[in-house]
Amino acid sequence: MTMLSINNMGKVFDSNKGEVTALEDINLTVDRGELAVIVGPSGCGKSTLLNIVAGLEQATSARPCSEASPSPGLARTGAWSSSPTRSFPG
Ligand SMILES: Nc1ncnc2c1ncn2[C@@H]1O[C@H](COP(=O)(O)OP(=O)(O)OP(=O)(O)O)[C@@H](O)[C@H]1O
Numbered sequence: 271m272t273m274l275s276i277n278n279m280g281k282v283f284d285s286n287k288g289e290v291t292a293l294e295d296i297n298l299t300v301d302r303g304e305l306a307v308i309v310g311p312s313g314c315g316k317s318t319l320l321n322i323v324a325g326l327e328q329a330t331s332a333r334p335c336s337e338a339s340p341s342p343g344l345a346r347t348g349a350w351s352s353s354p355t356r357s358f359p360g
Pocket residue numbers: 283284285290291292310311312313314315316317318319353354
């Protein structure tokens with residue numbers, strides 16, 4: 271059963287340096303009981319993605335849906351973030 275579904279999601283930040291595209295055309299499906307790990311270089315959008323899944327940020331286009339709630343604020347979906355430099359030293 272699908273627990274989390276993300277379809278063509280994007281996030282653009284408005285900053286004082288202009289628009290920053292943090293996420294573009296993101297697609298992800300996580301089934302119940304499945305462990306998903308987001309890995310990538312610094313600045314690729316890992317924290318932004320997890321913040322949107324956790325309901326702390328709003329996506330600019332589309333938004334995640336979970337079995338618990340088809341709207342932001344996904345209370346039953348857990349997300350934890352760690353710096354890759356701390357996880358994978360050297
Ligand atoms: N509040 C914000 N305002 C403007 N730009 C932002 C904001 N938050 C993130 N960004 C930009 O969005 C992009 C993705 O950032 P994000 O923090 O999600 O990456 P990350 O993969 O978590 O990086 P790291 O591995 O260093 O934690 C980067 O270009 C970042 O500069």
